[in-house]
Amino acid sequence: xxxxxxxxxxxxxxxxxxxxxxxxxxxxxxxxxxxxxxxxxxxxxxxxxxxxxxxxxxxxxxxxxxxxxxxxxxxxxxxxxxxxxxxxxxxxxxxxxxxxxxxxxxxxxxxxxxxxxxxxxxxxxxxxxxxxxxxxxxxxxxxxxxxxxxxxxxxxxxxxxxxxxxxxxxxxxxxxxxxxxxxxxxxxxxxxxxxxxxxxxxxxxxxxxxxxxxxxxxxxxxxxxxxxxxxxxxxxxxxxxx
Amino acid sequence: xxxxxxxxxxxxxxxxxxxxxxxxxxxxxxxxxxxxxxxxxxxxxxxxxxxxxxxxxxxxxxxxxxxxxxxxxxxxxxxxxxxxxxxxxxxxxxxxxxxxxxxxxxxxxxxxxxxxxxxxxxxxxxxxxxxxxxxxxxxxxxxxxxxxxxxxxxxxxxxxxxxxxxxxxxxxxxxxxxxxxxxxxxxxxxxxxxxxxxxxxxxxxxxxxxxxxxxxxxxxxxxxxxxxxxxxxxxxxxxxxxxxxxxx
Numbered sequence: 001x002x003x004x005x006x007x008x009x010x011x012x013x014x015x016x017x018x019x020x021x022x023x024x025x026x027x028x029x030x031x032x033x034x035x036x037x038x039x040x041x042x043x044x045x046x047x048x049x050x051x052x053x054x055x056x057x058x059x060x061x062x063x064x065x066x067x068x069x070x071x072x073x074x075x076x077x078x079x080x081x082x083x084x085x086x087x088x089x090x091x092x093x094x095x096x097x098x099x100x101x102x103x104x105x106x107x108x109x110x111x112x113x114x115x116x117x118x119x120x121x122x123x124x125x126x127x128x129x130x131x132x133x134x135x136x137x138x139x140x141x142x143x144x145x146x147x148x149x150x151x152x153x154x155x156x157x158x159x160x161x162x163x164x165x166x167x168x169x170x171x172x173x174x175x176x177x178x179x180x181x182x183x184x185x186x187x188x189x190x191x192x193x194x195x196x197x198x199x200x201x202x203x204x205x206x207x208x209x210x211x212x213x214x215x216x217x218x219x220x221x222x223x224x225x226x227x228x229x230x231x232x233x234x235x236x237x238x239x240x241x242x
Numbered sequence: 243x244x245x246x247x248x249x250x251x252x253x254x255x256x257x258x259x260x261x262x263x264x265x266x267x268x269x270x271x272x273x274x275x276x277x278x279x280x281x282x283x284x285x286x287x288x289x290x291x292x293x294x295x296x297x298x299x300x301x302x303x304x305x306x307x308x309x310x311x312x313x314x315x316x317x318x319x320x321x322x323x324x325x326x327x328x329x330x331x332x333x334x335x336x337x338x339x340x341x342x343x344x345x346x347x348x349x350x351x352x353x354x355x356x357x358x359x360x361x362x363x364x365x366x367x368x369x370x371x372x373x374x375x376x377x378x379x380x381x382x383x384x385x386x387x388x389x390x391x392x393x394x395x396x397x398x399x400x401x402x403x404x405x406x407x408x409x410x411x412x413x414x415x416x417x418x419x420x421x422x423x424x425x426x427x428x429x430x431x432x433x434x435x436x437x438x439x440x441x442x443x444x445x446x447x448x449x450x451x452x453x454x455x456x457x458x459x460x461x462x463x464x465x466x467x468x469x470x471x472x473x474x475x476x477x478x479x480x481x482x483x484x485x486x487x488x489x490x
Contacts, residue, residue, distance in 0.1 A: 016485065016488035017398075017485050017488065017489070018488070019398065019489065037398075071328065071487065074331055075331040076327070076328065076329075076330075076331055076487055077484075077487055077488075078484050090331065092329045092330045099325045099326045099328075099329035099330060100325065101255065101259070101325070101326075103259055103262055104255070104258065104259070108255075108258065111251070112251055112252075112254075112255050113330075115247050115248060115250070115251030116248050116251055116252070116326065116330055116332055117330065118244040118247065118248065
């Protein structure tokens with residue numbers, strides 16, 4: 001088995017400018033009493049490796065930095081300190097409906113996201129696989145996505161993401177919305193992707209799902225990796241947080 | 243090549259979104275300056291003593307609307323694409339750039355339609371009309387520079403967008419579009435001289451309205467303003483772009 005590191009993080013720190021402006025902004029701004037921005041550290045000294053074909057779960061409370069970590073891995077956020085190496089391509093991050101343009105129809109969204117992902121517009125195979133996987137009817141796909149239910153949005157978003165032939169699949173809390181049939185289908189797809197030897201990063205608030213899918217896991221607490229190791233053990237740690 | 247596909251897809255999205263649920267759709271690019279022209283004719287044509295007021299005003303208006311549309315559409319382009327920016331790794335520059343390109347396409351169509359209509363209003367067809375194309379490209383670089391500054395600052399201070407739309411009429415009336423340059427007294431001439439848009443409008447007018455070619459000095463002037471604006475805008479945008487994701 002190929003054991004090269006697909007993702008490796010070494011002491012990565014991510015911080016953002018945070019807007020300090022409140023109701024008294026103009027006054028504070030003019031009197032120079034307050035800098036309008038402060039630097040807030042979101043992730044501190046993050047180090048981990050993910051091997052090719054590995055499936056890593058990311059657990060943590062709300063606001064512990066999970067989404068920021070995923071965005072850093074996907075290259076959307078540049079870290080201030082530390083080194084990160086990524087050897088692979090990504091499917092778009094699967095947050096619920098993120099990246100979908102609500103005024104556009106399902107088909108228009110597919111075309112847009114596939115092109116943004118760098119696929120040719122004439123790639124009818126990709127479109128077909130999205131339509132088949134999402135199980136949404138032609139009529140629904142012609143509607144603007146603003147009229148979709150959250151479950152339908154999740155179906156479309158998930159189907160578009162898995163249609164991309166990428167090395168790393170990032171799943172951000174998506175399985176909570178779809179109906180049972182679709183959840184089962186998603187899990188099957190994830191197992192299939194895993195069996196193909198692809199790498200998966202899986203964020204979820206359901207430790208049972210994480211144990212089922214992931215080999216390893218990390219637990220984030222206030223932007224720091226507090227525990228790292230085998231998925232089963234980390235999930236127990238996560239449960240003990242509450 | 244992949245990036246061209248992406249910019250094309252974004253530009254197409256902009257056009258679809260802008261004219262969704264609109265009856266005449268893309269033709270607003272043409273109707274908007276036309277309606278404005280009617281207003282200007284009613285208000286100004288009796289006051290000013292310009293020969294062929296319609297052609298004089300149109301040559302400036304078409305370019306002015308290009309500038310106004312690009313800045314107004316792009317100013318929120320980063321904020322409104324938050325969903326895509328947070329889930330796909332594509333250069334943020336593509337968002338204002340695609341807005342500029344879809345408006346540039348709109349401008350080209352508008353120019354074609356106007357060049358047919360304006361023939362009745364005494365526009366003379368000659369080879370120098372083709373020079374409008376390089377002039378439009380220079381103007382695009384200028385506009386893109388301003389746009390990059392506005393849209394990146396607007397991410398952090400949403401006041402910029404509101405301020406810009408409010409101040410736009412002032413900028414419009416500070417530019418000699420609806421009135422002749424000659425009515426500005428020497429005392430206030432500096433206001434016009436410091437207005438970068440004035441030079442581009444003068445260039446467009448030289449090509450479309452007046453019989454003489456615009457001077458080489460004017461071309462150089464415009465090229466200089468365009469490059470300063472673009473380089474400066476690009477610099478600011480690049481400085482701030484890594485912080486966008488946390489603010490949108």
